[in-house]
Amino acid sequence: MVLDARDITRALTRISHEILERNKGADDLVLLGIPSRGVPLAERIAERIASVEGYDVPVGSLDVTMYRDDLRMKPARALLPTKLPPGGIDGRTVVLVDDVLFSGRTIRAALDALNDIGRPRAVRLAVLVDRGHRELPIRADFVGKNLPTSLVERVKVTLAGVDDADAVTIFGEVAS
Amino acid sequence: MKRHLLSAGDLTRDDAELILSTAAELRELADRPIKKLPALRGRTVVNLFFEDSTRTRISFEAAAKRLSADVINFAAKGSSLSKGESLKDTALTLEAMGADAVVVRHGASGAPHLLANSGWVRSSVVNAGDGTHEHPTQALLDAFTMWRHLGESKPGGLEGRRIAIVGDVLHSRVARSNALLLNTLGAEVTLVAPPTLMPVGIESWPVQTSYDLDTVIPKADAVMMLRVQRERMQGGFFPTAREYSRRYGLDGRRMATLQDHTIVMHPGPMVRGMEITADVADSSRSVIVEQVTNGVAVRMAVLYLLLGGSEPAVGGEE
Amino acid sequence: MSTTYLIKNVRVLGGEPTDLLLRDGVIADLGGRAASASERIETIDATGLIALPGLVDLHTHLREPGREDAETVETGTRAAAMGGFTAVHAMANTEPVADTAGVVEQVWRLGREAGFCDVYPVGAVTVGLQGEKLAELGAMADSAARVRVFSDDGKCVSDAVLMRRALEYVKAFDGVIAQHAQEPRLTEGAQMNEGELSGKLGLTGWPAVAEEAIIARDCLLAAHVGSRLHVCHVSTAGSVEIVRDAKRKGWDVTAEACPHHLILTDELAATYDPIYKVNPPLRTAADVEALRAGLADGTIDIVATDHAPHPHEDKDCEWAAAAFGMLGLETALSIVQATMVDPGLLDWAGVAERMSFAPARIGRVADHGRPIEVGEPANVVLYDPAARRTVDPTESASLSRNTPYRGMELPGRVVATFLRGRPTVLDGALV
Numbered sequence: 059m060v061l062d063a064r065d066i067t068r069a070l071t072r073i074s075h076e077i078l079e080r081n082k083g084a085d086d087l088v089l090l091g092i093p094s095r096g097v098p099l100a101e102r103i104a105e106r107i108a109s110v111e112g113y114d115v116p117v118g119s120l121d122v123t124m125y126r127d128d129l130r131m132k133p134a135r136a137l138l139p140t141k142l143p144p145g146g147i148d149g150r151t152v153v154l155v156d157d158v159l160f161s162g163r164t165i166r167a168a169l170d171a172l173n174d175i176g177r178p179r180a181v182r183l184a185v186l187v188d189r190g191h192r193e194l195p196i197r198a199d200f201v202g203k204n205l206p207t208s209l210v211e212r213v214k215v216t217l218a219g220v221d222d223a224d225a226v227t228i229f230g231e232v233a234s
Numbered sequence: 235m236k237r238h239l240l241s242a243g244d245l246t247r248d249d250a251e252l253i254l255s256t257a258a259e260l261r262e263l264a265d266r267p268i269k270k271l272p273a274l275r276g277r278t279v280v281n282l283f284f285e286d287s288t289r290t291r292i293s294f295e296a297a298a299k300r301l302s303a304d305v306i307n308f309a310a311k312g313s314s315l316s317k318g319e320s321l322k323d324t325a326l327t328l329e330a331m332g333a334d335a336v337v338v339r340h341g342a343s344g345a346p347h348l349l350a351n352s353g354w355v356r357s358s359v360v361n362a363g364d365g366t367h368e369h370p371t372q373a374l375l376d377a378f379t380m381w382r383h384l385g386e387s388k389p390g391g392l393e394g395r396r397i398a399i400v401g402d403v404l405h406s407r408v409a410r411s412n413a414l415l416l417n418t419l420g421a422e423v424t425l426v427a428p429p430t431l432m433p434v435g436i437e438s439w440p441v442q443t444s445y446d447l448d449t450v451i452p453k454a455d456a457v458m459m460l461r462v463q464r465e466r467m468q469g470g471f472f473p474t475a476r477e478y479s480r481r482y483g484l485d486g487r488r489m490a491t492l493q494d495h496t497i498v499m500h501p502g503p504m505v506r507g508m509e510i511t512a513d514v515a516d517s518s519r520s521v522i523v524e525q526v527t528n529g530v531a532v533r534m535a536v537l538y539l540l541l542g543g544s545e546p547a548v549g550g551e552e
Numbered sequence: 553m554s555t556t557y558l559i560k561n562v563r564v565l566g567g568e569p570t571d572l573l574l575r576d577g578v579i580a581d582l583g584g585r586a587a588s589a590s591e592r593i594e595t596i597d598a599t600g601l602i603a604l605p606g607l608v609d610l611h612t613h614l615r616e617p618g619r620e621d622a623e624t625v626e627t628g629t630r631a632a633a634m635g636g637f638t639a640v641h642a643m644a645n646t647e648p649v650a651d652t653a654g655v656v657e658q659v660w661r662l663g664r665e666a667g668f669c670d671v672y673p674v675g676a677v678t679v680g681l682q683g684e685k686l687a688e689l690g691a692m693a694d695s696a697a698r699v700r701v702f703s704d705d706g707k708c709v710s711d712a713v714l715m716r717r718a719l720e721y722v723k724a725f726d727g728v729i730a731q732h733a734q735e736p737r738l739t740e741g742a743q744m745n746e747g748e749l750s751g752k753l754g755l756t757g758w759p760a761v762a763e764e765a766i767i768a769r770d771c772l773l774a775a776h777v778g779s780r781l782h783v784c785h786v787s788t789a790g791s792v793e794i795v796r797d798a799k800r801k802g803w804d805v806t807a808e809a810c811p812h813h814l815i816l817t818d819e820l821a822a823t824y825d826p827i828y829k830v831n832p833p834l835r836t837a838a839d840v841e842a843l844r845a846g847l848a849d850g851t852i853d854i855v856a857t858d859h860a861p862h863p864h865e866d867k868d869c870e871w872a873a874a875a876f877g878m879l880g881l882e883t884a885l886s887i888v889q890a891t892m893v894d895p896g897l898l899d900w901a902g903v904a905e906r907m908s909f910a911p912a913r914i915g916r917v918a919d920h921g922r923p924i925e926v927g928e929p930a931n932v933v934l935y936d937p938a939a940r941r942t943v944d945p946t947e948s949a950s951l952s953r954n955t956p957y958r959g960m961e962l963p964g965r966v967v968a969t970f971l972r973g974r975p976t977v978l979d980g981a982l983v
C-alpha cells in the first residue's frame with residue numbers, strides 16, 4: 059500500500075486548496091468526475107471546497123466509454139452515468155477528476171466527450187495519482203501523489219463508500 | 235459469439251437488464267445540445283424493410299445516426315412471397331456493401347433467422363419484426379417504458395409486476411416477444427383474448443391466459459392493448475367490430491377500474507374505437523407517445539451493444 | 553444376348569445365404585447350379601447382402617412434363633434405381649396435369665425410353681386438379697399407360713360428392729383413388745404442424761384434424777359405395793387410428809407412410825430451414841411412434857416416398873415462400889432400415905411386403921412385387937444392411953438437392969438393382 063486513508067484525505071485537501079487558489083475562488087467551477095472512482099473523488103473535493111468557501115460547487119459525472127479509442131478492441135462495455143449539473147458547463151471552468159493518470163487516453167476521450175456537451179471557459183485536470191507513462195501530450199493540473207511505476211505494475215485505488223476502505227496499492231506482475 | 239438479436243427469448247436476464255440500463259443512459263442524450271455519440275463511427279447499418287413500417291424504420295434510423303453510424307435504407311420492392319426481389323439476392327447485395335448490421339423487417343416469420351444463419355451475410359442481424367413471429371426491440375422498448383414507470387429504472391424493477399396484454403395474440407409478434415421478455419424480467423404476464431385469437435399450445439408459454447378482460451385489468455400494473463385488424467372478422471375470429479370492442483376494448487368505463495399507478499400502452503398504430511377509445515389513448519395514464527421516444531433509446535442500446543465493441547455484449551448465439 | 557448373373561451367397565429376404573441366377577429377364581434358378589458352361593456369366597459375390605424384390609413406389613413426383621428444371625422422368629428414374637426401385641408411380645400434378653390419356657401415355661413412354669425403372673403414371677381424379685369435375689378416368693385406364701391409380705395429390709378431393717363419384721366410377725376398371733387428405737379450409741396458408749411450436753414460431757398451423765377429418769369421411773364413403781380407397785402419406789397418430797378402425801370393420805382401405813414421417817419431427821421447423829417444409833408437415837414424436845407401430849402391425853400397408861424434387865431457388869428462401877416437399881427415393885430403404893428393421897419392428901420379409909408386394913398389389917402392377925422364386929421376373933435389389941453412409945446431396949442422381957438428410961449418417965446401401973435381369977445399378981453406381 060502506497061497511500062492510506064490519511065494520505066488520501068491529505069492529498070484531496072491539498073488539491074481542493076490548489077483548485078481554489080488557481081481559480082481565484084469557487085465561482086463558475088464545475089467538478090466532473092470520470093466514473094467510476096473519479097465521481098466520489100469529485101464529491102469529496104466539493105465537500106472540502108464547501109467547508110472552506112461555504113459554497114456548493116456543482117458536481118457531475120462524465121462517462122467516456124463511447125469516446126475511448128480502444129472501444130473496438132474489447133467487447134461492448136456497459137455505459138456509466140453521465141450526469142451534468144443543472145447549470146451546465148458552458149462558460150464555466152470544468153475540473154475533470156479521475157483516480158489514476160496513466161497513458162492519458164481516458165482524458166483525451168473525456169475532452170472529446172466534453173466537446174459534445176458544451177463549451178467550458180477552461181478545462182483542468184485533477185488526479186489522485188499520476189503514475190507516469192504518458193502516451194499523449196496531456197498533464198494534470200492538480201496531482202495528489204506522483205507515483206513512479208513500472209509498466210508491468212498495476213495501481214489500484216479503493217475508496218470507502220464504493221469499496222471497503224480508502225487505499226492506493228501497487229501490485230506487481232499479476233498472473234490473472 | 236453472440237451476434238444477432240432474433241428473438242426476445244434469446245436474451246438472458248443480464249442481457250435484458252444491460253440493454254435497459256444502457257437505454258436509460260442513452261435516453262438522456264435527447265436533452266443535450268448535440269444528440270450524437272461517436273460509438274459507431276465508420277459502421278454501416280442497413281435498414282432492410284420488406285414491409286412498410288415508417289415508424290419502426292425511422293426509429294432505427296434515428297438510433298443508428300445518433301450513434302454516428304452510416305445508415306442505408308433499403309426498401310425491398312414487394313416481399314419474395316409475391317415473387318419480387320428474393321431475400322437471398324438482397325442479402326448478397328448488402329454483403330457486398332459491407333454492412334455491419336442488418337435491421338430486417340419481413341412479412342415471413344423466420345426471415346431474420348434465415349438471414350442470420352444462411353451464410354449470405356456476415357453482419358449482425360436485428361429482427362425488426364417478422365411475420366407473426368417476433369418483434370424483440372418493440373418488447374424491449376415496452377419493457378423499458380414499464381421499467382421507468384413501475385420499476386424505478388432499477389435492476390429487478392419489474393419483478394412480480396402484473397402485465398396484461400390484450401387483443402390479437404394469435405397474429406401478434408409484439409405479444410410473443412413481450413411474453414418472453416417480460417417473463418425473463420420476472421413480470422407476471424396475462425394474455426387476454428377471445429379463444430379464437432389465442433395460439434394453439436399457449437399452455438406452454440410462460441404466461442397466464444384469460445378470456446375475461448374485466449377480471450384481469452383491476453389487478454394489472456400495466457395494460458397493453460394490441461392492434462386488432464378489422465380483416466380478422468372475415469376469418470371468423472370474432473363476429474363484429476362492435477362485439478369485439480364491447481368484450482375486449484379499453485374504454486373509459488374499464489379504465490376507471492384500473493389502479494391509480496397503472497399505465498396504458500399500445501405498440502401502435504392504434505385502431506381508435508376498436509381496441510382502444512380516444513379518451514383512453516389520450517388520457518394521463520397513456521404512455522403511448524413516450525413509447526416512441528423510448529424506442530430510439532432502446533434501439534441505440536441494442537445497436538451499441540451489438541456493434542460498439544470487438545464483439546457484442548448481448549444477443550442470441552448462432 | 554443379355555448377360556446372365558450368378559449372385560452368390562445372397563440372403564433372400566434376409567434368410568440363409570443362397571445363390572440366385574438371373575437369366576433372360578427371369579429368376580432362372582435359386583440355390584442350384586443351373587448355369588450351363590457355354591453361356592457368359594457375371595458372378596457377383598453377395599456375401600453379407602440381402603436380396604429384396606425390386607421396390608415399388610406408389611407415390612413419386614417426376615415433374616415431367618412442365619418442371620424439367622426440378623426433375624425429369626430420366627433423372628427421377630435414375631434416382632429410383634439408386635434407391636432400389638424397379639417401378640414408380642408418377643403423380644399427376646405436372647404441367648400440363650396428367651388428366652388425359654395423352655399426357656399419361658407421354659409419361660409412360662418417357663419411362664420406357666429412360667429404362668431405369670418402370671413408370672406407372674397416376675391419373676388425375678379431376679380436370680386440372682381443380683376439384684370440380686371428373687377427368688376422363690376411363691380413357692386413362694384404357695390407354696397404353698393402363699392407369700389404375702388416380703389421385704389429385706398435392707390437392708385434396710375435398711368435395712364429398714365428387715369423391716363419392718370417383719370412388720364409384722373407378723370400380724369399372726378396378727382402379728383406386730389415392731387421396732391427399734387435407735381439408736382445405738382448415739389449412740389455409742398452413743406452413744407446419746399445428747401445435748406448441750407453430751404458435752411459438754409464428755407459422756400458420758396445419759392441424760392433424762384437417763387430415764383425419766378427410767380420412768374418416770373417405771373411409772365412410774368407400775364403405776358406403778363398396779370401393780377401394782388408398783390414403784396417401786398418413787402423418788398423424790389419429791389417422792393411423794382411423795385406418796386401423798376401418799380395417800377392423802373390413803373396409804377396403806389401404807394407407808401409406810412416407811420415410812420422412814417415420815424419422816423426422818416438427819421440431820426441425822424451428823430452424824426455419826425450408827428443407828424441412830413438406831405436405832403433410834412433419835409431426836410430433838408421438839405421431840412418428842404411432843406411424844411406426846401402424847406400419848409394423850400392417851395398419852399402414854406400404855411405405856411410399858412422396859419424392860418431391862424442387863430446384864434450389866424454391867427452397868433457398870423464406871419458409872413461407874418455399875415449396876413443400878423433399879427428396880425420398882434414394883434414402884427410403886435406409887430410413888426404413890433405421891426406423892423399422894434395426895429397432896426390430898419389421899423383418900426383411902416385412903420390408904419386401906411394405907415396399908414391393910403391397911404397393912404393387914394396390915397399384916395393380918402385375919410384373920412387380922413378385923416373390924423371389926424361379927420363373928418370376930428378375931426384378932431384384934441387392935442391399936448391404938451393414939454399410940453406413942453420410943448423405944451428400946451433391947451425390948444425388950436426382951436433378952434436385954432438397955434432401956432433408958444432408959449430413960446424416962444412414963444405415964445400408966443399395967449395391968445393385970436389377971430390372972428384368974438387367975442391372976440398372978451395380979456396385980452402388982448407375983449402369
Ligand SMILES: [Zn+2]
Nearest residue numbers: 705706732784
Ligand atoms: Zn400429397
